[in-house]
Amino acid sequence: MAAVIKTANEIEKMRVVGKMAASVLEMIGPYVKKGITTDELDKICHDFIRTELKAYPAPLNYHGFPKSICTSVNHVICHGIPTDKKLKDGDIINIDVTVRFDEDSTDPDHPTGYHGDTSKMFIVGKPSILAQRLINITQECMYKAIKIVKPGTRLGDIGAIIQKHAESHGYSVVREYCGHGIGSTFHEDPQIVHYGRAGTGEELKAGMCITIEPMINAGRRESKLLKDDWTVVTKDRSLSAQWEHTLLVTEDGVEVLTLRDEEELPRLIKHA
Ligand code: MF3
Ligand code: CO
Ligand code: CO
Numbered sequence: 001m002a003a004v005i006k007t008a009n010e011i012e013k014m015r016v017v018g019k020m021a022a023s024v025l026e027m028i029g030p031y032v033k034k035g036i037t038t039d040e041l042d043k044i045c046h047d048f049i050r051t052e053l054k055a056y057p058a059p060l061n062y063h064g065f066p067k068s069i070c071t072s073v074n075h076v077i078c079h080g081i082p083t084d085k086k087l088k089d090g091d092i093i094n095i096d097v098t099v100r101f102d103e104d105s106t107d108p109d110h111p112t113g114y115h116g117d118t119s120k121m122f123i124v125g126k127p128s129i130l131a132q133r134l135i136n137i138t139q140e141c142m143y144k145a146i147k148i149v150k151p152g153t154r155l156g157d158i159g160a161i162i163q164k165h166a167e168s169h170g171y172s173v174v175r176e177y178c179g180h181g182i183g184s185t186f187h188e189d190p191q192i193v194h195y196g197r198a199g200t201g202e203e204l205k206a207g208m209c210i211t212i213e214p215m216i217n218a219g220r221r222e223s224k225l226l227k228d229d230w231t232v233v234t235k236d237r238s239l240s241a242q243w244e245h246t247l248l249v250t251e252d253g254v255e256v257l258t259l260r261d262e263e264e265l266p267r268l269i270k271h272a
Pocket of ligand 3: 097117213244
């Protein structure tokens, strides 16, 4: 299926839900402390999304996913399921939030709407220098890719810039999971892979909404799916980091729909 070009009305809905998703990551930050369980983080996010935002946590029941957020700790690459295990000093954790909302949707039991998908790394207590470096380089990979998004940029350009930055620091890029188009469907075409060759692949067009969400491993790139059929870990048990934003391709650049206040990145990036 071809990528969806959003109408002005849809773009406004993506802006609203993108800000909601960002607000969940801002809200949960102070709770990410030693001793809290990922189940507790899940419940706090769930209640905030349902009660404060009057929106819906898209992961819940998505292809059978049992919780409202993904919590991926240490060597978990992505899709970690919240559990009753407590966070401990030095853990690194990705919290991945996807909010679905449409002010015109009236039936809470059959929610429709648009999606805002974003994730952030948190550190519990004092990070090791190695973990901090992996987290920083992974965020730089995402930012470098965001900064080249505009009509005409090719998917291979995005993959190449991420792969180059990660590998130049001795890290590897996970290949089995990728970014995606996003809108009234959680995962739309195209697939945005985080490795590749510049000058290849489909061109971005104004009005597309996509995520960029690189998963970068400190060790080898191979992943393994655990028996719960969700949790993805590094095969060599090395640390893994991920950051994610939802983006709108504008006429002359990109709008970061899930930007948080703490970030230095501008919401709107224009290329001459
Ligand atoms: N939020 C993830 C993504 O970035 C997808 C999670 S699917 C789930 O695409 F079912 F695991 F929640
Ligand atoms: Co995503
Ligand atoms: Co996500």
